[in-house]
Amino acid sequence: DAGITQSPRHKVTETGTPVTLRCHQTENHRYMYWYRQDPGHGLRLIHYSYGVKDTDKGEVSDGYSVSRSKTEDFLLTLESATSSQTSVYFCAISESGGGANNEQFFGPGTRLTVL
């Protein structure tokens, strides 16, 4: 299994509070991704990173920010959590980032509940 961990695994928070989720990899892969998974929507990309300090927006980036100060860590921040951000969040890593070899390895997920 690819070395990807996510923390915390579960979190309950209140509307309006800031939340930071962490993704840590030991594979030295260049690309890292944050997705959210909701029933009927599959996985939707929030943000991704193609290198240290290099990030870009995905399909559902509003209300989220990311940072990557080291190759191994990719942080997802909800500046002011809303109930619509209740979801399961997955981090993924990829060596190539594109093309036929863009296999993504996923972490175990973080279940976030915003009350």
Added chain:
Amino acid sequence: TQLLEQSPQFLSIQEGENLTVYCNSSSVFSSLQWYRQEPGEGPVLLVTVVTGGEVKKLKRLTFQFGDARKDSSLHITAAQPGDTGLYLCAGNNAGNMLTFGGGTRLMVKP
């Protein structure tokens, strides 16, 4: 807007039956992947198809990429309870991102 449509969304069958899951799009993809996800875990890659018309087999699973590279199918022969899970297709259009379908939740009853 979801660019990849999967059907059916839910499928409940008896052990030993065959099934096919479809993944359709109006967009052309340079490659398409199928993932399987079990409850409480992240998706795991099953296969990547690249060439239009390509067929790949993985034991009882057969994957096909459409000739126009806009659609794909996953066929399972003689399904087993261990095949239960969420099956996701994901398309790559030569960028750094994958577009995922909504998933097909499969339950195989013993």
